[in-house]
Amino acid sequence: MKVLIGAGNGGVGQGLIKAVSKRYPDAEIIATFRSSRPEKTSAAVQWYQADLTNSDSVAQLAKSVTQVDWLINCAGFLHQQSDNGFQGPEKSIRQFEPDFFLHNIQLNTLPTLLLAQHFSLALKKSTHGIFAAVSAKVGSIEDNQLGGWYSYRASKAALNMALKTLSIEWQRSHKHLCVAALHPGTTDTGLSDPFQKNVPEGKxxxxxxxxxxxxxxxxxxxxxxxxxxxxxxxxxLPW
Ligand SMILES: NC(=O)c1ccc[n+]([C@@H]2O[C@H](COP(=O)([O-])OP(=O)(O)OC[C@H]3O[C@@H](n4cnc5c(N)ncnc54)[C@H](OP(=O)(O)O)[C@@H]3O)[C@@H](O)[C@H]2O)c1
Structure with a gap:
C-alpha cells in the first residue's frame, strides 16, 4: 500500500504517519512538509517539500509520485501571529478581515483541490483508493449552532463542498476509490492550542x-x- 500524507509535518499529519507505520509496517509512506521536516520520524517515510497552495509545487510532487492508493491531506490553518499581534477566528462579523478570510480559503480549501487535480491519474491506478482531507465539524452548515469563526467555518464548508463534488465526478471515473471529509476531533496541536481551555476532560x-x-x-x-x-x-456528520 502506498500512502501519501499532505502536511505530514503538522500535528495531525505526524499522528497519522505514526499510526500508519505502526499498523502497516510494509506500507510505503510519502509525506510532504512546507516549512520544516520533523526531526524524529520513521526512516521509512519519504519526505518531499511542497507548498500545497501552489499549483506548480503540487504538479512537481505528482511528477515524483506517479501511483498512490491513499492520499490524505492534513494541511490547514486557524490562527497566526501578524504584525498586529494574534489573528484568529472571528467572534463577531465586526472582526471580519478580507485578508484573513482569503488566507483561510487558501490554506483550508485550495490544497485539496490542487491535490485532486494533480493526483487524479496516480489515484486512478489504485484498486482500493482513498482521497480524503482533514476538514472540521465546524465546517458543517447543518451542525452550526454557535455561530462565529466566519472564515474558518466558510473555508471548511467550501472544502466539504469540493470533496462532495469530486466524489460525484470520480464515481464515474475512479470506481474503486472513496472520497471523504474527516473530522479529527480536538487534537493537541499548535492549531488548537489557544482554544483548548473549554475542551471537556478526555476530549x-x-x-x-x-x-x-x-x-x-x-x-x-x-x-x-x-x-x-x-x-x-x-x-x-451532516454536511
Ligand atoms: N487540531 C485540532 O483540534 C483540529 C480540529 C479540527 C480540524 N483540524 C484540522 O486538522 C488539520 C491539521 O491540523 P493540525 O491540528 O495538525 O494543525 P498544525 O499542527 O498546525 O498543522 C497544520 C499543517 O498545515 C501545513 N500547511 C500550512 N500551510 C501549508 C502550505 N501552504 N503548504 C503545505 N502545508 C501547509 C503546515 O505545514 P508547515 O508547518 O510546514 O507550514 C502543517 O503541517 C487542519 O486542516 C485543521 O483544520 C484540527
Whole structure:
C-alpha cells in the first residue's frame, strides 16, 4: 500500500504517519512538509517539500509520485501571529478581515483541490483508493449552532463542498476509490492550542491517538461510501 500524507509535518499529519507505520509496517509512506521536516520520524517515510497552495509545487510532487492508493491531506490553518499581534477566528462579523478570510480559503480549501487535480491519474491506478482531507465539524452548515469563526467555518464548508463534488465526478471515473471529509476531533496541536481551555476532560486527543482514530475510519471506507463526511469515531456528520 502506498500512502501519501499532505502536511505530514503538522500535528495531525505526524499522528497519522505514526499510526500508519505502526499498523502497516510494509506500507510505503510519502509525506510532504512546507516549512520544516520533523526531526524524529520513521526512516521509512519519504519526505518531499511542497507548498500545497501552489499549483506548480503540487504538479512537481505528482511528477515524483506517479501511483498512490491513499492520499490524505492534513494541511490547514486557524490562527497566526501578524504584525498586529494574534489573528484568529472571528467572534463577531465586526472582526471580519478580507485578508484573513482569503488566507483561510487558501490554506483550508485550495490544497485539496490542487491535490485532486494533480493526483487524479496516480489515484486512478489504485484498486482500493482513498482521497480524503482533514476538514472540521465546524465546517458543517447543518451542525452550526454557535455561530462565529466566519472564515474558518466558510473555508471548511467550501472544502466539504469540493470533496462532495469530486466524489460525484470520480464515481464515474475512479470506481474503486472513496472520497471523504474527516473530522479529527480536538487534537493537541499548535492549531488548537489557544482554544483548548473549554475542551471537556478526555476530549483533547494526543496526535497519535487521533492518527489511530482516523486510521480506524479510513480502513472501513469502501467506494459505496464515497462523498461522506465522517468524524474520528466513524459517526456520519451532516454536511
Ligand atoms: N487540531 C485540532 O483540534 C483540529 C480540529 C479540527 C480540524 N483540524 C484540522 O486538522 C488539520 C491539521 O491540523 P493540525 O491540528 O495538525 O494543525 P498544525 O499542527 O498546525 O498543522 C497544520 C499543517 O498545515 C501545513 N500547511 C500550512 N500551510 C501549508 C502550505 N501552504 N503548504 C503545505 N502545508 C501547509 C503546515 O505545514 P508547515 O508547518 O510546514 O507550514 C502543517 O503541517 C487542519 O486542516 C485543521 O483544520 C484540527
Amino acid at each position: 483533547l486527543f494526543a496526535p497519535e491517538q487521533t492518527g489511530h482514530y482516523l486510521l480506524n475510519v479510513l480502513e472501513q471506507l469502501t467506494p459505496d461510501q464515497t462523498g461522506s463526511f465522517l468524524s474520528w469515531n466513524g459517526e456520519k
